[in-house]
Amino acid sequence: MAKIDQVSPLAPAGFPTLPQIGGVRFAAGAAGVRYQGRDDVMLAVLQPGTAVAGAFTRSATRSAPVLDCQSKLGGAADGPAAILVNSGNSNAFTGHYGQASVSAITAAVAKATGVAPERVFTASTGVIGEPLPHDRILAKLDDLNAALSAEAIEPAARAIMTTDTFAKGACATLEIDGTPVNIAGIAKGSGMIAPDMATMLVYIFTDAAYEQAALQALLSKHTDTTFNCITVDSDTSTSDSLMLCATGAAGVDATGNTAFENALRGVMLDLAQQVVRDGEGATKFVEVRVTGAASDADAKVHGLSIANSPLVKTAIAGEDPNWGRVVMAIGKSGAAADRDLLTIRFGDILVAENGWVSPDYREDDAAAYMKRQELVIAVDLGLGKGQATVWTCDLTHGYIEINADYRS
Secondary structure, eight states: OOOOOSOOTTOOSSOOOOOOOTTEEEEEEOOOSSOSSSOOEEEEEEOTTOEEEEEEOOOTTOOHHHHHHHHHTTOOOSSOEEEEEEEEEOOOSOHHHHHHHHHHHHHHHHHHHOOOGGGEEEEEEEESSSOOOHHHHHTTHHHHHHHOBTTOHHHHHHHTOSSOSSOEEEEEEEEETTEEEEEEEEEEOSSSOOOSSSOSEEEEEESSBOOHHHHHHHHHHHHHTTGGGBOSSSOOOSOOEEEEEEOOTTSOBOTTOHHHHHHHHHHHHHHHHHHHHTOTTOOOEEEEEEEEESSHHHHHHHHHHHHHOHHHHHHHHTTOOOHHHHHHHHHHSOSOOOGGGOEEEETTEEEEETTEEOTTOOHHHHHHHTTSSEEEEEEEOSSSSEEEEEEEEOOOHHHHHHHHTTTO
8 A cells, every 4th residue: 555654734733622413432453354453344333313425426336334334324213323434445345255255244243333234334445456354353342342432433433434535524513502512523535535425434413303204414515615616637436435324412402403413514524624624645625616607507607617627627737827728628528618708717816718818917916826725716707606616736746656566
C-alpha cells in the first residue's frame, strides 16, 4: 500500500470534538487485514429501536457487503443493530468468496454482540479483487465487543482510513422542544471519488428518534446536494456506503423537523468537503458554481464536467488561469449551453462574458488569484434559473504517485 507521509495541506486543524451519541458505542482494533501496526477494523453497536437508513454505490460491480446492506435496509427496528467495517481490502470482485466472507462476519458479529444477523451491517474498503482474510477479523470480535465505548468514535474514524491523510468527523447540536439533540458523523475517502449515491464510507449517528421511511427519504434528499456533488477523480467506487442511524436515546422525535434536517445536511456537507480536501495529492480546494442553466440538472452536469476535467484540474494545480479549459468543459458536457451567453468568473474576477474575454480582464490578476488554496470558479449560462454547486480539487503528480503504488 502506498505510504502517505504528509497530511493534506487542505486538512482541518485536527479531528473535531464530537458529542457522545446516546445509544451507540464504538470500538477499533488491529486485525492485520492488510496494514501492520494500525487499527483497521471498527465495530459500532446501537441500542434497540435504532432506525437505519442508507445510500450505496450504483456501480454495476458493487461489493458483497454493499449488496448485503442494501438487502437489509427497511427492516424492523425492534432490536439492536451493529456495524462492522474493515479497511485494507474491499471484498469486491471476489465472487462467491465475497458473500461467504460477509456471511461469516455477520454471523460472528451477531454471536459476539447479541444483535440479530439481519441487523448487522458490514462494509469493506481497500484493494479490489483479493479475497478478504475474514478470519483475522473474526479473531478480534470478542476484544472489540469488550472494548465498546461511547467515547471511541475517533478511533473508529481512524480505523476505516485507507489512503486518507486525516480522520474525518463532523457534528451538530440543536434543541427540539427544549431537548438537546446531537448529530455526529465520520467518513473515509480520498481517491476513487465521484459518487453516484454517497461517498466511500460515511457513518452518521443521532440520538433523536426518526421514523425509518422518513429517515431514508431525508438521507436521499440531502445526498443529492452533498455527497453527490463532490468529485476527486471522476471514479465511482465499488464500495461506497453511507449509513444514517437514529437511536432515539434523546427521547425526542425529530421526524419532519426543519432545524434537524438543516443540521443534518450541514454535517453531511462538512464530511463531503473534507473528503475533497483529502483528495489524493490535492493542493487546492475548488468550488464550482453554475447558475443560469436551463435546469438544476443541467447546471449539475456542467459543474461536474468542469470539476472532472483533467485539463481544468491540472491548470489549477499549475496555478494557470486558463479559462479556455472551462469553456471546453462546458461545451463537452452535453447539457444546454450558448457560447455567446457565457459568463465566467474566477472568484470576483470577471474573466469572460458574452462569449468573449472581458475587456477589463487582466491575466496578472487571475494568476495571482490562482495561487490561493481555496478557489471559486463561477459560470453563468444565461439560459434560465437552474443552478448547482459542486466541489473538487486539483490534479497533481501526487495523485499518480499514490495510485501507481497503491497495491505495493
